[in-house]
Amino acid sequence: MKRVLGESWAVPSLDSHNRDFFTKGVLTLQRCTQCKHVQHPPEDVCEACQGFELDGFASAGVGRIESVAVVTQSVHPLLADRVPYAIVLVSVEDAPGILVAGNVVGSDADAVRIGDRVRVVFEDATDPRSGEKLAIPQWEVIDA
Amino acid sequence: MHGAAAIAGIGESTYYRRGESPYTEFQLACIAIRRAVEDAGLELADVDGFVSYLDQRNNPVRLARALGLKELRWTGIPWAGGGNSMAAAVQVADAAVAAGYARHVVVFRALAQGQFGRFGQAGGSGGGGGGYMGGPFAWNGTYGILTPAHQCALHAARFMHDHSISQEALCEIALACYANAQRNSRALRFGKPLTREEYHASRWIVKPFHLYDCCPENDGAAAAVVTTKERARDLRHRPAAIVAAASGIGPPYGVFDGATLGSAHYRQVAKHLWEHAGCGPDDVDVAQFYENFTGTVLIAMCEMGFSSPDGIEEFVSGGRLVGPDAALPFNTSGGNIGEAYIHGFEMINESVRQVRGESTCQVKSVERALVVAGPGYCPGSAVLLGAPQ
Numbered sequence: 022m023k024r025v026l027g028e029s030w031a032v033p034s035l036d037s038h039n040r041d042f043f044t045k046g047v048l049t050l051q052r053c054t055q056c057k058h059v060q061h062p063p064e065d066v067c068e069a070c071q072g073f074e075l076d077g078f079a080s081a082g083v084g085r086i087e088s089v090a091v092v093t094q095s096v097h098p099l100l101a102d103r104v105p106y107a108i109v110l111v112s113v114e115d116a117p118g119i120l121v122a123g124n125v126v127g128s129d130a131d132a133v134r135i136g137d138r139v140r141v142v143f144e145d146a147t148d149p150r151s152g153e154k155l156a157i158p159q160w161e162v163i164d165a
Numbered sequence: 166m167h168g169a170a171a172i173a174g175i176g177e178s179t180y181y182r183r184g185e186s187p188y189t190e191f192q193l194a195c196i197a198i199r200r201a202v203e204d205a206g207l208e209l210a211d212v213d214g215f216v217s218y219l220d221q222r223n224n225p226v227r228l229a230r231a232l233g234l235k236e237l238r239w240t241g242i243p244w245a246g247g248g249n250s251m252a253a254a255v256q257v258a259d260a261a262v263a264a265g266y267a268r269h270v271v272v273f274r275a276l277a278q279g280q281f282g283r284f285g286q287a288g289g290s291g292g293g294g295g296g297y298m299g300g301p302f303a304w305n306g307t308y309g310i311l312t313p314a315h316q317c318a319l320h321a322a323r324f325m326h327d328h329s330i331s332q333e334a335l336c337e338i339a340l341a342c343y344a345n346a347q348r349n350s351r352a353l354r355f356g357k358p359l360t361r362e363e364y365h366a367s368r369w370i371v372k373p374f375h376l377y378d379c380c381p382e383n384d385g386a387a388a389a390v391v392t393t394k395e396r397a398r399d400l401r402h403r404p405a406a407i408v409a410a411a412s413g414i415g416p417p418y419g420v421f422d423g424a425t426l427g428s429a430h431y432r433q434v435a436k437h438l439w440e441h442a443g444c445g446p447d448d449v450d451v452a453q454f455y456e457n458f459t460g461t462v463l464i465a466m467c468e469m470g471f472s473s474p475d476g477i478e479e480f481v482s483g484g485r486l487v488g489p490d491a492a493l494p495f496n497t498s499g500g501n502i503g504e505a506y507i508h509g510f511e512m513i514n515e516s517v518r519q520v521r522g523e524s525t526c527q528v529k530s531v532e533r534a535l536v537v538a539g540p541g542y543c544p545g546s547a548v549l550l551g552a553p554q
């Protein structure tokens with residue numbers, strides 16, 4: 022899938038915390054191996070048990086829009102022809118308590134509502150430095 | 166011990182539209198500090214401490230050298246965020262003076278965005294095209310969530326949704342700031358009144374924020390001298406006692422999670438402020454609320470205990486915030502939106518004027534003047550000033 026904000030928009034700078042999230046093609050969230058607490062964004066330490074052993078949890082990627090705002094004025098030249106675009110915070114059914122940020126694919130920005138059910142989709146991108154393939158999580162409304 | 170210190174002097178530079186200051190940021194800081202010290206009836210050499218906030222670029226040692234301090238023995242900057250730490254900076258000075266670590270601490274904020282670039286613009290760095298979003302920016306910047314307006318819009322949208330709050334409630338905040346600025350010749354919006362029609366006709370920045378829901382970006386500096394209550398009594402003006410100050414958060418600590426979405430992060434601040442002060446919102450004669458954005462002010466008002474979320478639209482409507490005789494006199498100098506965006510520090514100075522009886526929108530017999538720092542970021546902070554005891 023093409024990128025919502027355009028092929029030349031910034032990509033995440035991959036690091037040990039975000040590599041799985043932005044490359045796996047499955048919504049991968051950080052989970053504590055000891056107490057199974059899921060947290061986002063990832064941290065060096067489990068916020069529930071203070072353990073250091075953390076791995077990835079493959080979420081089914083189904084959730085609900087908890088908030089939506091519509092960016093109407095571009096704040097970067099590369100986004101000038103991308104406004105209006107919706108920015109959303111999504112709660113994930115199988116990882117309660119956390120919110121994942123994103124955009125919405127396949128809906129008019131102004132039609133997106135708090136409470137809409139969504140599923141994760143992935144946009145294709147390439148890290149311009151390393152050539153590594155990215156799969157950036159985005160959201161699609163499944164029943165409004 | 167809280168209640169031991171007071172603000173004895175205030176000063177500010179002329180306020181400028183963004184990029185229009187003829188002075189460097191460091192010069193602006195020096196102007197505001199010098200005027201605050203003069204206002205107190207002190208000499209620059211008397212100053213022995215500096216406190217600021219928000220990654221302040223004007224290093225206290227550089228200031229001490231340029232301003233000819235006899236000695237510098239206290240410096241401090243509260244951690245994290247931006248305008249949310251504005252009142253925490255006063256708290257840091259209050260603590261230093263109360264403990265006897267310094268005698269005359271200047272708290273200040275200076276900014277020259279012409280010299281150093283804007284806060285309201287953002288993008289990736291390095292790489293090609295839009296570049297890379299690294300570290301914490303990866304999670305939001307990748308999705309075009311780039312500015313404080315974007316983040317605060319997500320909080321405001323959820324708050325408005327949960328409590329059936331209309332666009333008119335946001336409009337009321339902007340109208341009150343503009344109306345009060347019409348009394349204040351220091352204000353950048355002085356002589357430029359705003360109507361409800363103009364508000365609604367203005368362009369959207371990020372829904373639910375129109376242009377007038379967002380504070381402008383300005384150049385300028387403001388400063389205040391904190392000293393002991395006893396020392397302040399001997400100086401030039403009626404002191405503004407630091408009755409109580411609070412900063413903090415948590416738990417929950419999440420900026421963006423299920424538990425804190427739609428919050429301004431002020432519940433903890435409210436609890437401690439009112440506990441320390443031994444009073445509550447009903448005892449406040451005049452309040453300044455840092456408006457980064459109108460929507461987040463509504464949330465902060467609720468969390469500070471002035472209204473229930475379901476009652477906030479009525480609380481701010483019908484001119485209830487406008488002028489010195491308002492139900493809650495609010496942002497009486499015009500605030501960030503109407504006076505100037507000096508990261509809220511202009512509100513500290515305005516509260517001192519209210520306690521002295523020198524505001525251009527003077528409330529009758531002010532005993533308690535509240536300043537609430539930036540909402541939507543954490544840790545938040547607030548300070549309650551009062552008439553000298």
Ligand SMILES: [Zn+2]
Nearest residue numbers: 053056067070
């Ligand atoms: Zn754990």
